Amino acid sequence: MTSGTSVDVLRYTAFPDTAFPDRPAGGNPAGVVLDATGLDDAAMLAIAAEVGYSETVFLFPGAAAGSFTARYFSPLAEVPFCGHATVAAAVALARRSGPGELLFATRAGEVPVTVTEENGVPRATLSSVEPYQEPVTADDLAEALAALDWPSAGLDPALPPAIAFAGARHLVVAAATRERLAELDYDVERLAALMRRLDLTTVQLVWREAPAVFHVRDPFPVGGVVEDPATGAAAAALGGYLRAGGHVPDAATLTLHQGHDLGRPSLLTVTLVPGDPRVHVSGTAAPIPA
Structure with a gap:
């Protein structure tokens, strides 16, 4: 699929410090594409460059519920794994389907993510590959x-x-x-x-x-x-x-x-x-x- 095709890109900020309510622009912005089916590498890189954030994550739904292949692109290149975009994507999925367990297959390996709710606010915990x-x-x-x-x-x-x-x-x-x-x-x-x-x-x-x-x-x-x-x-x-x-x-x-x-x-x-x-x-x- 070419970059000219219309793609729904969500924009989230991940890891904001809520102790600073007077500065709501906290956290790291990430682009999130919840279904990137049909997008090729050139299209994903072009979208990430257009979004302009440090990373945009592209999810490809897997066969099992809650499983996705995740690919991450900065404006210049693909990166193997991005934590803040993973958290942003997990929260976006939770806002659509509710909290629960997710599994992201990344270039670095499998990354489980758990989303819970604390006072009505989704909170995501990712488990890294072995360091x-x-x-x-x-x-x-x-x-x-x-x-x-x-x-x-x-x-x-x-x-x-x-x-x-x-x-x-x-x-x-x-x-x-x-x-x-x-x-x-x-x-x-x-x-x-x-x-x-x-x-x-x-x-x-x-x-x-x-x-x-x-x-x-x-x-x-x-x-x-x-x-x-x-x-x-x-x-x-x-x-x-x-x-x-x-x-x-x-x-x-x-x-x-x-x-x-x-x-x-x-x-x-x-x-x-x-x-x-x-x-x-x-x-x-x-x-x-x-």
């Missing part, structure tokens, strides 16, 4: 810091840099202070070139406020977006990284604040369960008024 971590070389880290214009002395030695995966690859870099995290004016082309070479989706910049509270920022130049205001895939990757490194207990509920520096406050909850290798990321989503 992994790998070291980042000294040269690659130096290049990342140069692109970010961050001195190595400004990093938190308690959270060493690493590449983390839970559906997509992210470079985790921890700042020693909130002030360092707030200073983000990076070389877009230089960082994008490094990210393409390392097959990174975002760079997950982190500052730890408390044992279970983190502030994060996610440059996303490879997707045509300077910075993501809420990144569920990176949140899952960070949860796996923190658990694997012994930085949090095996049973933990982590709060991630994102988007505040962009004026789009976002809130993501990461849950780690003993004996369960997956990372669980929860949040709400709301339709964006036309």
Whole structure:
């Protein structure tokens, strides 16, 4: 099907922080196509570019109730997995058919999603594919810091840099202070070139406020977006990284604040369960008024 065919694209914002009712534009916008049957790759990329959000998710209904193949496109390219668009799609489905269990088959693997209702508000919890971590070389880290214009002395030695995966690859870099995290004016082309070479989706910049509270920022130049205001895939990757490194207990509920520096406050909850290798990321989503 060509991109000229009429397609119903819903627009949602995922992971808004409801503690800021005076700033209703919180969260990360996502395009949602609940039935993409007949759309080819070129059409999906064209629609995502036209929508202009960091990702648009395209669902292809499966044979079993509640099962879908999910594909995610930024304005520039397809990505293997996107957490905020998954939450947006799950909430959109729940608003149509009610809460329940869903299963998204993604390029990264199967991602179960549970949608519940809390005070009449749908809340989605995705369960990531099994995470992994790998070291980042000294040269690659130096290049990342140069692109970010961050001195190595400004990093938190308690959270060493690493590449983390839970559906997509992210470079985790921890700042020693909130002030360092707030200073983000990076070389877009230089960082994008490094990210393409390392097959990174975002760079997950982190500052730890408390044992279970983190502030994060996610440059996303490879997707045509300077910075993501809420990144569920990176949140899952960070949860796996923190658990694997012994930085949090095996049973933990982590709060991630994102988007505040962009004026789009976002809130993501990461849950780690003993004996369960997956990372669980929860949040709400709301339709964006036309």
